[in-house]
Amino acid sequence: MKNRLLDQIIRSIAIVKKDVMIYYSKGPVVIMGVLFPAIMFIAFAFGRGMAIATLMPGLIGVSVFFTCSAITPVAFPWETAQRTLERLVSAPVAIWTILFGDMLASALVGIVISIVPILIAMGLGVTFTSPLILAFAIVTGAICFATMALLISVAPVSSPQYTQMLSTLIKFPLLFISGVFIPISNLPTAARAIGFISPLTYFTDLARYATGHGSYLPLYIDFLAIIGFTIIFWVVAVKLHNRTLPMRI
């Protein structure tokens, strides 16, 4: 059983490589992962006159969140239409192996892309008081957001536009309830309560702590929440993909 699990995880590396080569070397990932957060950052920094150091954790959060969730919802319908999903299914891999490979590719690219806002922050004089916490937050957060993207991609459609629309519909509201640009402590009570249903809230809280602004919640709560969300997203995504994948092919 253990060997079988390890065997499938090794096979998923092939899917990671494929995803990176096909999807993550393309423009949209850079646009969603770097340009879009940068524009949001500029809008808040200059439009609302907010301090750069206050906005930086949010910039890192948006960057990781959007990079990790950009491709998977599009890749599934795309591979359905191209019939390459059929090819993966006929290979000796389980459905969860395909999902794991896709998730891992998204998370890895998200982690790499997060270096860009970190460098920008450092260039603008922001100091990271807890770099290890930030690193750990980025890794767990990237996995969580990538797993969430698996869930968004569950619908058995062969048109990427459909999942793109669904993805936008889910992701954008999360931006505004997660304390990304306005710290959660400054949000009205009702908005704060809603914010706790978003995994991005906990990531931003950790990033804020790492830049010396202190966290709203205890760190262990933030990490447990991110891990908890990841487990729930994963279990539900595997269950639903097992059901919907045969409908795609």
Added chain:
Amino acid sequence: MNNNIAIQVVDLTKYYGQLLAVDHLSFTVKRGEFFGFLGPNGAGKTTTIRVLTGIISKSGGEARVMGYPAGSIEAKQISGVVPEQSNVYMDLTAWRNLMLTAELYRLPMAEAKARAENLLKQLGLFERKNSPAREYSMGMRKRLLLAVALISDPEIIFLDEPTSGLDVQSARFVRGLLRDFRKGGKTFFLSTHNMTEAAEMCDRVAIINRGKLVALDTPETLRITAGKVSLIDVSFDNPVSIDALKEVSGIIRVESSQAIDTAESMKAMAAMGGIGPSRMGSGMRGAGMGGRQRMGLPQAEPEEAGEKRPPSNRFRLHTEDTGEVITSLVDFSRANSLKMNILNVNPPSLEDAFVMLTGEAKHEK
């Protein structure tokens, strides 16, 4: 399970909603066998292959590949699949497509590289190994699909219409390759429309219609047992009236030289377009009109429409009793002071058997 059995299908069913696509199908394929799976469009061929390769799940019954349940990781590990439509990654090069498959099958990297290089050379793709698959022609993509299926050195290879859409040269090339790979003792499961291909390549063929098995035997036996009608090509030294020839005992139908020439040119055109004769309408060998009309060719039998035609000296005769017709033709020649220049008996083809078996099943409906 018998070690000599590569595929075992027992009472297999597959429903798509209310539609029964595979209807209690049972057959076995021996190890090392080249097994043909024939059937008209919508007969359930591709569905059966998709169940056997684990792409879709069965609704009922049992399907085993080399003793493993079809669709299990173990069964997939020893199988290679060539689908009808290309499913290679168009953005990846041929080399990367092969390496991806090798990694999915967990082949040691050195072995994977050596096999990929050999296969690409054998398939004539080595020079273009670093070009993205999207830049390949259809024939090259088919060859790449074959390479992808063979990279893991599978024990059993599922081929779904491997030559459909290919020009004559490419189709021949692919068939030649399959013959070469066959020498390695692998088991092949070939789904095809192309009767010539099936008759040429397969040790045994199963014919299915509406999801049910209607025949399973060697192409030769199917030809003989199912194909009742033989064709006799005859040529006389002088023109003969078609009506006179129709009176000869044992002849069911007479075609004149014009009809034969039209049929030959249709065959040639079909071959050039890579279309199997079966796709041109079941009546081609029987000089049916459907195929000709669809292809815009001249009608071959004006006498059928009540027109008179000049006597000819070359004919194709249809009969269920070859011996009787030959004897009668000799008598006919003597009685009319004619000499037979050509007398050629064409045994029933696999296509005849196919048309009879699937056609009859269709009419039953």
